[in-house]
Amino acid sequence: MANEDEVIICRCEEVTKKEILEAIHDGCESVIWVKRKTRAGMGLCQGRTCGHLVARILAEEKHLDPAEILPDTRRPPVRPIPLGILEETEEEAR
Amino acid sequence: MTSLRADVVIIGAGAIGLASAYELAKAGVDVLVVERSFLAKEAAGRNPGGIRQIGRDENEVPLIVAAVKRWHALEEELGCSLELREDGYLWVALSEQELEVQRSLVERDAAYGIQEYLLGRDGVRELAPAISDVVCGGLYSPTDLIANPFLVAWGYYKRAQALGARFLFGAEVTGLRVEGGRVHTVVTTQGEVAAGVVVNAAGPWADRIGRMAGIEIPITPCPNQFILTEPMPPILPPFLLISGIAVCRQSPRGHVYIGNTNAPGGISGYSKATHYGELVRATTNILKIVPAFRDLHVIRTWVGTIDFTPDDNFIFGSAEGVEGLVLACGFSGHGFALTPIMGQLVREFIVEGRTSLPVDAFRLGRFAERRAKKAAHFAHQQLEGA
Numbered sequence: 160m161a162n163e164d165e166v167i168i169c170r171c172e173e174v175t176k177k178e179i180l181e182a183i184h185d186g187c188e189s190v191i192w193v194k195r196k197t198r199a200g201m202g203l204c205q206g207r208t209c210g211h212l213v214a215r216i217l218a219e220e221k222h223l224d225p226a227e228i229l230p231d232t233r234r235p236p237v238r239p240i241p242l243g244i245l246e247e248t249e250e251e252a253r
Numbered sequence: 254m255t256s257l258r259a260d261v262v263i264i265g266a267g268a269i270g271l272a273s274a275y276e277l278a279k280a281g282v283d284v285l286v287v288e289r290s291f292l293a294k295e296a297a298g299r300n301p302g303g304i305r306q307i308g309r310d311e312n313e314v315p316l317i318v319a320a321v322k323r324w325h326a327l328e329e330e331l332g333c334s335l336e337l338r339e340d341g342y343l344w345v346a347l348s349e350q351e352l353e354v355q356r357s358l359v360e361r362d363a364a365y366g367i368q369e370y371l372l373g374r375d376g377v378r379e380l381a382p383a384i385s386d387v388v389c390g391g392l393y394s395p396t397d398l399i400a401n402p403f404l405v406a407w408g409y410y411k412r413a414q415a416l417g418a419r420f421l422f423g424a425e426v427t428g429l430r431v432e433g434g435r436v437h438t439v440v441t442t443q444g445e446v447a448a449g450v451v452v453n454a455a456g457p458w459a460d461r462i463g464r465m466a467g468i469e470i471p472i473t474p475c476p477n478q479f480i481l482t483e484p485m486p487p488i489l490p491p492f493l494l495i496s497g498i499a500v501c502r503q504s505p506r507g508h509v510y511i512g513n514t515n516a517p518g519g520i521s522g523y524s525k526a527t528h529y530g531e532l533v534r535a536t537t538n539i540l541k542i543v544p545a546f547r548d549l550h551v552i553r554t555w556v557g558t559i560d561f562t563p564d565d566n567f568i569f570g571s572a573e574g575v576e577g578l579v580l581a582c583g584f585s586g587h588g589f590a591l592t593p594i595m596g597q598l599v600r601e602f603i604v605e606g607r608t609s610l611p612v613d614a615f616r617l618g619r620f621a622e623r624r625a626k627k628a629a630h631f632a633h634q635q636l637e638g639a
Binding site for chain 1: 554
């Protein structure tokens with residue numbers, strides 16, 4: 160591996176480990192704040208892939224037990240749904 | 254526990270608090286921000302980033318014009334990208350009456366140098382072919398802007414810090430100490446901070462801060478719902494506004510944002526729960542206007558609390574009755590766009606004791622005066638009737 164810092168942690172938003180580390184050093188103390196600074200976890204999978212990796216990096220940097228790192232807020236929908244599902248048809252509106 | 258002091262203590266690290274901290278630090282003022290969470294936790298990090306000049310209250314027009322001027326220079330000033338873009342705003346008209354309202358605004362705003370164009374159905378189609386015939390026209394403001402709220406918060410934070418501003422995060426304000434009619438200390442969960450001046454930039458919680466000093470700030474919190482979809486190639490160039498119903502924009506990456514418009518009279522409170530009914534209302538209306546979004550997948554929903562005042566205009570200036578307390582709150586859902594100018598006004602008000610733009614219309618006292626006027630009118634009617 161050329162440089163570990165260049166490893167992509169969030170594949171959806173293409174966020175590298177280096178960016179995650181910078182955010183942590185800038186004061187981002189949980190997965191949510193790393194997300195809000197770097198976009199890691201804001202993409203299509205909503206952090207399902209990178210959330211654990213970000214939490215692990217946070218635990219290492221902060222010398223904490225990974226169990227102490229708060230995960231990102233879970234929000235609906237649980238999985239992507241077409242926008243049309245939220246549309247009220249004229250029949251329903253009656 | 255810490256014991257600190259600062260010439261100016263700002264409550265809240267939202268857009269307004271951060272911009273004020275930057276402006277004050279730049280002017281050499283000793284400033285400290287207390288924040289119960291971290292950067293841009295609430296509206297400053299939940300709004301879709303629109304910087305709209307059209308459809309504003311007339312008193313706000315000179316402020317937004319000055320703000321737009323400052324936005325254009327802000328990336329250079331803060332030394333970072335804010336993803337600032339001139340996407341323009343399109344306020345679609347759903348009726349001839351709405352078009353008439355828009356027509357009157359074109360003339361009014363032209364006097365302030367804002368370019369606005371009244372479009373018919375064909376004009377709208379030319380601008381954004383994806384918009385359906387449901388609309389009968391619209392008001393288009395090509396120079397309205399978009400910025401990334403997270404980058405704005407970080408940009409201000411970093412510059413303010415570099416200029417000497419201090420920040421106390423994770424410190425919730427639990428009290429204000431007032432003596433002889435003057436506030437002198439901010440009590441937080443991390444200790445007390447002695448202050449020369451206190452700025453209340455606590456957004457929807459500004460009324461609680463006010464009560465700690467014995468003043469009443471009329472704010473109604475309203476939860477506004479947002480939807481974010483997967484990306485698709487750009488088909489909606491301007492920021493879309495349906496008055497009283499919803500807003501919609503497509504980000505540079507192609508994601509579609511839909512936000513409902515929820516004001517007092519609708520759902521109120523501090524809840525961050527996703528409200529299905531409100532999502533349906535906003536989505537149904539947006540899909541009538543941009544049917545091509547129908548098959549996009551929703552990847553997230555979230556909620557932001559808007560701090561509405563009784564007249565939907567913000568509150569700025571002295572807290573009449575308490576010396577040393579400055580109010581910059583109650584932005585009613587249109588504060589983000591004003592960020593750079595509010596920072597400047599807070600700095601001018603504190604450092605120079607006056608502001609370079611008229612802000613008299615935004616005094617807290619206006620609400621009490623209106624209530625008194627109404628009461629007097631009512632008493633007069635009672636007498637007439639007797």
